[in-house]
Ligand SMILES: Nc1ncnc2c1ncn2[C@@H]1O[C@H](COP(=O)(O)OP(=O)(O)OP(=O)(O)O)[C@@H](O)[C@H]1O
């Protein structure tokens with residue numbers, strides 16, 4: 001294969017792109033695009049307004065699933081342009097996908113990469129498992145919560161234990177929306193979530209001020225955390241932690257069924273993690289529980305490691321001790337793991353080639369899936 005492989009971590013919120021071997025993505029691109037719709041007639045004032053609205057930026061991904069394929073191609077091309085990739089046909093491409101997506105989704109992804117970006121070879125891997133590679137561990141449980149997907153992925157000796165993987169469709173975007181609802185309900189804000197300026201405000205408040213409280217002694221952290229204590233909204237109103245409202249936002253990660261637009265039974269990340277550990281063989285449960293790693297931007301809330309550890313421990317037998325840490329750069333961990341993997345010559349041999357695509361079609365990618373990855377590759 002020709003040039004250095006490209007790594008595309010295709011997240012619901014942003015695409016992280018770079019070359020194999022790079023420590024961090026070279027380009028981080030919002031996974032949004034503007035669908036320009038043309039009208040054959042001179043638009044009236046009403047239709048101009050409607051057009052303006054319809055030309056608003058759209059999310060390319062909806063909870064780990066591409067909802068705008070045209071937009072995906074546009075975003076990938078723009079990101080590669082920004083990276084100054086002159087000729088994508090020279091670079092095999094490792095792309096991430098959320099676990100448990102429909103198989104046809106993976107096929108469409110492969111098709112777009114071969115047809116529209118003209119890459120010479122493709123491999124698709126699940127994002128969650130990659131965080132463990134990023135920190136050079138081979139056994140552990142990854143809890144990844146990004147912008148649209150929450151997933152728990154157990155790996156033993158570099159093998160993903162697929163039947164114990166858990167995935168739910170919630171993430172940081174849902175938390176931002178929930179914060180908007182809380183502000184509406186408790187402080188009377190009427191702004192629509194579709195208003196980009198308001199959305200950006202909400203996201204900033206969430207990222208700077210919200211935190212997770214420990215179960216054991218919720219009052220303990222209120223003044224000591226490094227998070228911002230106050231935030232002034234555009235109308236001059238000041239939000240502060242003591243109002244209590246901000247403590248509710250990240251709570252939704254533990255009770256998504258009650259707070260987010262999901263079915264009531266939807267389990268929080270601690271229950272997903274416990275199901276993943278207990279879904280594995282008794283012989284490896286201790287190693288997994290002792291190596292729980294948080295990844296994805298929505299695990300950045302202060303207090304997360306402690307709270308997840310407490311909640312998880314409660315759900316596990318007492319002999320199985322939970323120890324939870326977070327990777328140092330949670331939003332980049334999947335890219336970093338992908339970058340390490342794509343540098344391995346053995347992994348490169350597993351890429352689906354353009355020749356295979358032309359001969360067998362996109363569904364051939366399922367014959368190419370790796371178990372992330374076989375132990376002999378690690379030596
Ligand atoms: N300091 C922070 N505190 C809380 N949330 C944060 C923080 N920084 C970023 N986030 C949230 O993390 C999310 C983005 O994370 P990430 O880049 O891992 O997701 P993604 O890869 O785009 O999506 P996914 O993997 O779910 O498809 C956004 O919702 C963002 O608001």
Ligand SMILES: [Mg+2]
Pocket residue numbers: 010011012127146147296334
């Ligand atoms: Mg992600």
